[in-house]
Amino acid sequence: MAKMINWLRLKLKQLSLLQSFILLCSLTLMMVSTIIVLEFEWAERLRRQFASHPSDDDWVLYVLIATILVTVAVAIVAMAIVFYKWKLKTPLDMLMKGSENISENDLDFHISYDHKDEMGKLCQAFEKMRSQLEANHRVLWRSVEERKQLNAIFAHDLRTPLSVLKGYSEFLTAYLPQNKIPEEKLLDTIQTMNVHIVRLERYTEAMNSIQKLEDMPVHRVEMEVELFISLLNDSAHQIAERSGKTVSSSIKTDSKTVVVDKHMVMQVFENLIANSVRYAESHVNVHYEIDNGHFSITVMDDGIGFSVEALQKAQLPFYRDEVWEANVHHGLGLYICHVLCEKHGGSLHIENSSSGGGRVTACFVCGVDK
Numbered sequence: 001m002a003k004m005i006n007w008l009r010l011k012l013k014q015l016s017l018l019q020s021f022i023l024l025c026s027l028t029l030m031m032v033s034t035i036i037v038l039e040f041e042w043a044e045r046l047r048r049q050f051a052s053h054p055s056d057d058d059w060v061l062y063v064l065i066a067t068i069l070v071t072v073a074v075a076i077v078a079m080a081i082v083f084y085k086w087k088l089k090t091p092l093d094m095l096m097k098g099s100e101n102i103s104e105n106d107l108d109f110h111i112s113y114d115h116k117d118e119m120g121k122l123c124q125a126f127e128k129m130r131s132q133l134e135a136n137h138r139v140l141w142r143s144v145e146e147r148k149q150l151n152a153i154f155a156h157d158l159r160t161p162l163s164v165l166k167g168y169s170e171f172l173t174a175y176l177p178q179n180k181i182p183e184e185k186l187l188d189t190i191q192t193m194n195v196h197i198v199r200l201e202r203y204t205e206a207m208n209s210i211q212k213l214e215d216m217p218v219h220r221v222e223m224e225v226e227l228f229i230s231l232l233n234d235s236a237h238q239i240a241e242r243s244g245k246t247v248s249s250s251i252k253t254d255s256k257t258v259v260v261d262k263h264m265v266m267q268v269f270e271n272l273i274a275n276s277v278r279y280a281e282s283h284v285n286v287h288y289e290i291d292n293g294h295f296s297i298t299v300m301d302d303g304i305g306f307s308v309e310a311l312q313k314a315q316l317p318f319y320r321d322e323v324w325e326a327n328v329h330h331g332l333g334l335y336i337c338h339v340l341c342e343k344h345g346g347s348l349h350i351e352n353s354s355s356g357g358g359r360v361t362a363c364f365v366c367g368v369d370k
Helices: 002-013 017-049 058-103 118-175 183-209 225-242 262-279 308-313 332-343
Strands: 221-224 246-252 257-260 283-291 294-301 347-352 358-365 367-369
Touching: 017 058, 058 118, 118 183, 118 225, 118 262, 183 225, 183 262, 221 225, 225 246, 225 257, 225 262, 225 283, 257 262, 262 283, 262 294, 262 332, 262 358, 308 347, 332 347, 332 358
Parallel strands: 246 283
Antiparallel strands: 221 257, 257 367, 283 294, 294 358, 347 358
């Protein structure tokens, strides 16, 4: 019996609106016909009951007609109510509530109506539309957030090359008129300034064309390891000297050349140095290593290191510890490094060193030539 009932419910759910309406009309017609037949029998008994009376019995006919009309009217209303509650009320309530949620920019809901009729298809179409709207909303939100992040990143990263160029400009202004700069040193200074000028040009072009942070292209070039490390160390010393800090470096490699995106690696490196210098007590140590197709840069400072919360959230965009003090790490530059390291096929790892200071390792996939 239970299986029969379940089968009947399943079949009823598969009926279209027209089929359901015809079924209800047929059932209503059968019921009304039965009731009218009973009413005729009742009217006939009533007429016979009053047949012995001399008064006119035409009123019985009027009562019968009125009763039939009332029966038909009640049947039509009852059929309409049953049809509405059976086929229309639930899906209409779902659609109305869903439209209200959408008008309030709330797309975190679902519409599920398992009937196979036109209202079921309409609910499925509405759910598909809601799902697409939610996906489009997420894409739009992500695009807006990425644009905000890009604007902040560019503003953040432009400071370093500008500061380096300013330092070299002051150096040349102070010593060049006195002819105290050797020609070799002068050429190295000009070459380094040219590198940072090229970086500024790339930033400017990117600000006009880039749409997403992940769209930033990677242009790998082959460089001599010694020359590249010298360029990185020079930038590190320039950044550290402005804060009265010192920088030392070490390297472990048996490769002569390395294939990386020079500007992307420098951008990551300068962010790491800037963060470490800001929160170091007096000294920052840098270790370079090239091994098995990976170029890693580890930057360590002698500050208080990362808090427990910072170790978990420092790579999130614009994360800051609750306490804004000069010796507390924050994660703006680290988020930049995290994204660019991944773009370069590598990763970023944040921890505290055994001495207690912060320790950040940036890794890049590269090509090497021994």
